[in-house]
Amino acid sequence: MAIADKTKSAGKPKKKPSSRNNLSVLAKAIIANAGVGIYIVQHGKFVYVSELYQKITGYTDSELIGTDSLINIYPEDREKVRNQAIKCLKRESFEPYEYRFVKRNYEIMYILETVAPIIYQGKRATLGSFMDITERKIMEEKYSSILENIQEGYFEVDLAGNFTFFNDSVCRVLGYSREELMGINNRQYTKDKESAKKVFQAYSQVYKTGEPLKEFGWHITRKDGARRYIEGSISLLKDSSGKPIGFRGISHDVTERKNSEEALRQSEEKYRSILENIQEAYFEVDLNGNFTFFNDSLCRITGCSREELIGANHRQFSDKENAKKVFLAFNKVYRIGDPTEGFDWLIIRKDGTKRYIESSVSLRKDSGDKPVGFKGVIRDITERKQIERELNHMATHDALTGLPNRLMFSQLLNHAIMSAQRNKKQLAVLFIDLDRFKIINDSLGHEAGDQMLKEIAGRFRHLLRAVDVVGRLGGDEFIILIEEVNELNQVATLAHKILATTLKPAVIMGEECRVTASIGISIYPRDGQDEQSLMKNADIAMYFAKEEGKNNYQFYSDNIQSMANERLSIETNLRRALERNELFLNYQAKLDFKTGAITGVEALLRWNNPYLGSVTPTQLIPVAEETGLIVPIGRWVMKTACAQNVAWQQQGLPPVCMAVNLSLRQLMDDNLLSDIQTALKESGLRPNLLELEITESMVMHNPTRMIPVLTKIKETGVRLAIDDFGTGYSSLAQIKHFPINTLKVDRSFIRNLPQDSENKAITEAVIIMGKNLSLTVVAEGVETKEEENFLRQQVCDEMQGFYFSKPIDPDKFADLLRNHKASPKTH
Structure with missing residues (x-):
């Protein structure tokens, strides 16, 4: 700040x-x-x-x-x-x-x-x-805690070899403070040419091959001038795009071990003394692998006493796989004669626990140069292995759910594709997006959302076979890989189960929460023969599952691809529609039943594109909503409608209330109130001549948040209307809590009145309720004389529909307003 x-x-x-x-x-x-x-x-x-x-x-x-x-x-x-x-x-x-x-x-x-x-x-x-950078700081603290509690040094350098990160063990080994070491180049502590060359070659090899280099050694010169021998492993450090940005590695000071090995060759007495004072375990075995000599560290690592170890065979501490690994290492040393360094294996201690150890082994000979056994040094690297596993897991798994992340899932899918190709099998990719999850996040907070994601992840795991894979791509998106698909019904059955298990309620933070799932499915090899195509096509199919009302699944098809291409074309052209003046408004009149006068008008968005032609609102609005373009478009609609209303009045026409539809994104936008005030101020329109229409489902999306927003809008003098009433989630009792002026009965309930008994009962109830709450009741979608007569009998306040007037351009509406003769019987 x-x-x-x-x-x-x-x-x-x-x-x-x-x-x-x-x-x-x-x-x-x-x-x-x-x-x-x-x-x-x-x-x-x-x-x-x-x-x-x-x-x-x-x-x-x-x-x-x-x-x-x-x-x-x-x-x-x-x-x-x-x-x-x-x-x-x-x-x-x-x-x-x-x-x-x-x-x-x-x-x-x-x-x-x-x-x-x-x-x-x-x-x-x-x-x-x-x-x-809060998440980054939390992750850094977690890494720091892990790294500062290991004995080995952990370091990161840039491509030039300058330190960018390290733990305290590195400072301790080099003899520098953290401040002195940050930014220092490796050449400063590898002063002898041989070690400097060795380090340079190691970095070059890792950079060229991309493969880690495990356990190579070099000399360093401490700040105080002392020389130390270091062993370590190095791997390439990449950024999020996969571009190399440096190197990272784990190192440990093995100077004592090296000195000990040298001393062993000089003096048996000195050699035995040193062995009992080093951290690493030293051992000698005969050619059959039976222990003949060892130090106390080996007892500590194996959990056995000296008496139990002497004469015991190394195979007692290994399973078959690791015993074979040790045998091959010993056999190689025996045949070639050269020592082997840095091979690791798993031992089973006396108490049954398992530990990872790292060994270096050489041939032991008698005075006649005849092989009599082996000798070596081992150290316990269990903690280091654990850290390596944790770091690898963090890189390949979702931190919240523990599921494979996008990187790991892509690798698994590629392997599955190769297997399916060899065996001529099908496989399926299911792209899952949770519906209504945002409501939980917005109303109960991100902690509740995280709990819900973990709950859903557990349910998905429970549904799948051991060979199948479920991963999390991020947010509320999951993805599933099904191998060895024999027929599509097998996949459809699983999709049904996923829908059912997702729909089950979960108690989160004391609240019963529900979500549904939209699932898109692609099949190998029909819908793609590579990982990218299969995931993309499953994603496209998932989008159309949402378009079909959510809580369903869709298989990818050529028809879906065609619709996706059409939608992409709409989105691309819509982004420039405003600046190209392709958007325009039509206006549909509202008629007062009592006076017969035109008292209101609704602004309706239209789009005519030179390439796409006339794009319907049902095509336009969903794309605008999803891309966020609905906010600037909605702002333009409000300003244009307000200005048009004032223009009609300046022509001497009677004032009418202008209705403008709001989207959910607009309602949740922090700048909405400012946009309303700007539209009124710039146009000069009186606030009571602007009415904003929202659907009841928008309010019920998050009533706790939405009702205060609506209250602030109403305080400006602007009118509020509930559009499409009866189709959302609210009950008749809940409507009294909404700060509204008008109820609009949805056109689906007006159709076929009064013949349709259900529509008749619903419409009568809404009109009565509206009257009792002192609300203006508007019937939309009126198309016949019979519908008008029924609504007039029920004392409905206003009507809107093709029966009186279709949506028309501003000039035609001005003519309608100018020539209309108000009469209670006018229609």
């Missing part, structure tokens, strides 16, 4: 301005796509905060503008941030720095921030950009 200069503004407090109005369109576009939170501070107070800044921190524009920019910084970090801001203004430092920030919900997050001095509205200011 950057701070501006210490100059304080004088004069009376002013009303907080909207920071967005002070930025150019280009600046807004850049900031919106920056991917980081942006703010500007002037005289120590916020004058601008971006939408992403608000989203990350939880604070709104109105809560921050004009306030002290230090107020939400963790108290212990404020001085650090203040000093960094001063350096920035003095142009002394622009380096990124970290600090802690207290979010709106009182959670503490870690921030990585960069600041720079700017001129804003003619005055000095500080521009800051920051991102939330």
Whole structure:
């Protein structure tokens, strides 16, 4: 969090301005796509905060503008941030720095921030950009805890060999402090040419082959000038795109072992003394593998006493696989005569526990140079192996559910494809997306969402065979691999089971929660012969399962691909529809039953594209919703409709209430209230002549959050209507809690009135309830004289539909409004 200069503004407090109005369109576009939170501070107070800044921190524009920019910084970090801001203004430092920030919900997050001095509205200011690095900090602390509790040194270097990360064991071995070692090059402690060359060759080999190099040794020179012998393993370090960025490795100081081995060759007495004082276990066996000599470390590793070990065979501590591994190593040493170093194997201790050990073995000869057995040094590397397994697991598995992640699943799928190809078998990929999961996250929080994901993951595991694989791709997306598919009914049966098990309720944080699943299925080799094609086509099929109402499964087909291509074309062209002026509005009148006057009008979005032709709302709206384009499009609709209403009045036409539909994304957008006020202010339309229509399912998406939003909108004087009433999740009793003015009876209940008895009963009940709640009741979709007469008899307030007027362009609507003669019998 950057701070501006210490100059304080004088004069009376002013009303907080909207920071967005002070930025150019280009600046807004850049900031919106920056991917980081942006703010500007002037005289120590916020004058601008971006939408992403608000989203990350939880604070709104109105809560921050004009306030002290230090107020939400963790108290212990404020001085650090203040000093960094001063350096920035003095142009002394622009380096990124970290600090802690207290979010709106009182959670503490870690921030990585960069600041720079700017001129804003003619005055000095500080521009800051920051991102939330909380998850990274948590992971770093976890890694640090693991790495600092092992004896071996863990290190990471860049491609030039400069240290970028290491644990305390590395500092201890090299004799440098952490501050001295950070950024130091490996050539500084490999001063002899032979070791420097050896290290360079090792790094080069790993870089060229991409394969890890296990257990090679080299000399290092400590800070105090002492020489130490190090053994280690090195692997390539890559970024998220797979590009090499450096190396990482595990090392251990084996100087004592090397010295011990040298001493063994010089003196038997000295050699025995040293053996009992080293950490590694030393052993000697005869040619049959029976122990003839060892030190106490071997007793400690095996869990046996000296009496139990003497004469015992090494095979007693191994299973068949590892006994064979040791036999082959001994046999190689016997045949070739050269020692073998760095081979590891698994032993079984006396108490039954298993430990990983690493060994170096050489041939033992008598004075006549005749082989009489073997000698070697072993060390317990169980903890190191565990860390390697954990690091590998973290790289290939989802941290929350423990399921294979996208990387691991892709590898498993590739192996399965090769197997299916060899055996001429089919396999299936099921792409699963959870429906309504976002409701749990929004209403109960991410902890509840995480619990639900773990519950669903467990259910999926329980359904599958041992040979099948379920993975998590991220968010609420899962993926399943089914091998050896004999017929499609086998896959369909499993899909039915997945739908059923997903639908079962789960008690999360004391609440009963339900989700459903949309499943897309691709079959090898019919729908693709490689991993990428199968996953892509399963994803496409999943999307159309959602389009079919969710809670179902769809097999990929050519027809689905064709629809996907059509949808992609719609999405591509829709992104430019606004700037190309391809969108326009038609208007459908609302008629008052009592007076016969036109009292309202609904703005309806239309799109005519030069390539696609006329695109229907049922094609347009879902794409706009999913891509997020519905927010800018909805903003344009509101402004255009308000301006058109005022234009009609300026022509001398009577004022009518303009109805505009809101989407769920708009309703959840933090800028909605500001957009409404801007549309009214720019057009000059009176608030009571604007009515915003929402569906009841939108409100029931999260009533706790939505009702306060609607209340704030209504407080501006704008009217609110529930559209498509009766088709959503709310009950008649719940409607009284909604801050609305109007109920619109869905067209599906108006159809075939009064002949359809069910529709008749529902419509009568809605009209009566609306009257009792003092709401205006509008019947939409009226198409026949019989429907109009029935609604008039039920004292419905207004009607809308083709029977009176179809949606028409602004000029035709002006003519309709100008020529219409109000009469109770008018239709």
